[in-house]
Amino acid sequence: MSNSKLTRRGLIKTGAVAGAAGLALPTYLRADGHAGFLNAPAGSTVTLGFNVPQSGPYADEGADELRAYELAVEHLNGEGDGGMMNTFTSKALKGNGILGKKVEYVTGDTQTKSDAARASAKSMIEKDGAIMITGGSSSGVAVAVQALCQEAGVIFMAGLTHSNDTTGKDRRANGFRHFFNSYMSGAALAPVLANAYGTDRKAYHLTADYNWGYTTEEAVKTSTEAMGWETVNAVKTPLTQTDFSSYIAPVLQSGADTLVLNHYGGNMVNSLTNAVQFGLRDKQVNGKDFQIIVPLYSRLMAKGAGANVKGIFGSTNWHWSLQDEGSKAFVKSFGTKYGFPPSQAAHTCYVQALLYADAVERAGSFNPCAVVEALEGFEFDGMGNGKTLYRADDHQCFKDVLVVKGKENPSSEFDLLEVVEVTPVEQVTYAPDHPQFAGGSLGTCNPGA
């Protein structure tokens, strides 16, 4: 796909020769700044790799991510109305591609399987000459692809990944996450829950039996227990489970009055539907109305659960109904192009693409190490989440978190969630070595050549 006249091997050789010449400056400050790293764009175009689930259970989410990337590419190349480029506080992007090179892209199918995602990312890096990989809708995939990009020497801009580990124990110097994480969900939700349901609650957790489930359970448990809640039980459910009745039926017997569903995607749709079927929400336990909580909401997924989401609290990274200028601009250009509002997955992917392009412009180079430097500690606004910091210590974005609730009277099929609170960033910020994130190290950036 790359239009470069040089081959990748040729470039690597050039880089190796230059390196052998013993230049004192870091490679990315040398000469034109366009050589000495993997897949340096040589022609008039630059190729980005969009690695999203195009098949498998998250295909609809992947399709929305791809729409967002296509929109971002349009805006970067100066087509369309520019979207968030008009509201983004950094003004480095000029609508003439990235560093004057027209943006082209290739896509890969992660299938939401770590090995397939690595294979498609590898192919885009090696065959298509992608300078940056972005996308994905699962933490397992994000962690796997991030490690691959680190080894290969390209930048990874994570898509939808919510596990603490992506910027915790599995963080990498070449990887960046704009999406929020389990800890932030817990920290944002707990006070709202205490406010709505009181501080004397007995919670029963059902947790998807994989990485993301564990970190979410831990985060919600820790923050709700700090508010005075008691955790009665936490049961792991297989990721492949479709009927949760045998896990939900014993909840009432346990004496719990709150059910926390640490489930995402199809798991969430099914477990929530089952819980509502069992009539849990009509019950009274310990003299209180029984409540259900879904820590991570996705509007696309909430749609699958239909009316069952009404009144249920959760958190989300972004929602199209936000009224800041950035969100309005993005919803307008996405909605005009596709006819429906974007999902949170689309939002985070669009923003990541713009943030990467902006970092390259500010660095004046596509060299991954220059991009890392430009993104670390970068503060910006106008991208829909208020003031945001890309923290240098772990490459995690820190911004306000939305606590949402299933809407009682939706006005359309997109109008499923209402924002009940915007939790300020201070309340969800943690130390880089917080126990839930401990054990990881960024290492050093890898330019690949």
Place this chain on the structure above:
Amino acid sequence: MDAIILQILNGLDKGSAYALIALGLTLIFGTLGVVNFAHGALFMIGAFCAVTLSRILTFSHTVIDETKKDFLGNPLKVEVPYIYDIFGQATGDVIIDWAVPISILFAIPVMVAIGFAMERGLIKHFYKRPHADQILVTFGLAIVLQEIIKYFYGANPIPTPAPAAFTGSFDFGAMLGFDPNTIIYPYWRLVYFAFAAVIIGAVFAFLQFTTFGMVVRAGMADRETVGLLGINIDKRFTIMFGIAAAVAGLAGVMYTPINSPNYHMGMDFLVLSFVVVVVGGMGSLSGAVLAGFLLGVLESFASMAVVLETLPGINQIIIYLVAIIILLTRPRGLMGRKGVMED
């Protein structure tokens, strides 16, 4: 005690689905000798019959409401189902509400037709081929059907609720003298269990008490002799394939309110249904039903928190573990007959 009763109840509806799918599988295997890996896909297509019918019932034209705005600030386009225009809003709402049960009528002809098309169009060419070929071709067919459904309906689950009259759950605990709320069971799952019982009963009665059924049973026992008597057994077996497809499809239709259907729901049931067939005994209809309920109940027990604490992960392997034990002690399965798949 209450926990045990609860898990038995839980196992019943899961067991109902396993039993219905396994019954169809056994019917096809017993009559045509084909191991049909596309049977899960038939279950899934049944579920999408319900989705399709609810879509047909809510098929709408747009009316522009100037007083309201959509997300881009343009006048809101309100969708008005045609059914409102025909029957009025009140009756229209009732019909839409009852879409899932109404789908039964819609699904039967559709599923029988799909069954005929599958058998005549593809599977009949594989009767003389080894079982491995049959498995490969039907498995391939399952993937094709799955992708077709995904193409038209997307990958996300589609909510297909039960009629409002069946929402909520029944308190068995209060009835049996336990504390209220300890044994609750959703109404729709009770309906599902009763429905499965009726279907299973009907299939058995059909095979037992009709001339057609008698011929089919004779054909299952000795195909050649029945053929020599001048009976076109192939035609009857094709009809049985259609019936088996309809049974799987109906299991799917009624399952939609339990879990929102998606394109891969068939695969989720397929593997387990095969284990059910093998445990029950290849070719044994009553074995398939018995094993379906047995494994459904066992799976429920294995997901109890108390059990999981002592044996973590047992919920994921229990069915296979039991299958191994049964096959080691009774190699033909619970009710298997001699000579089936042993040549």
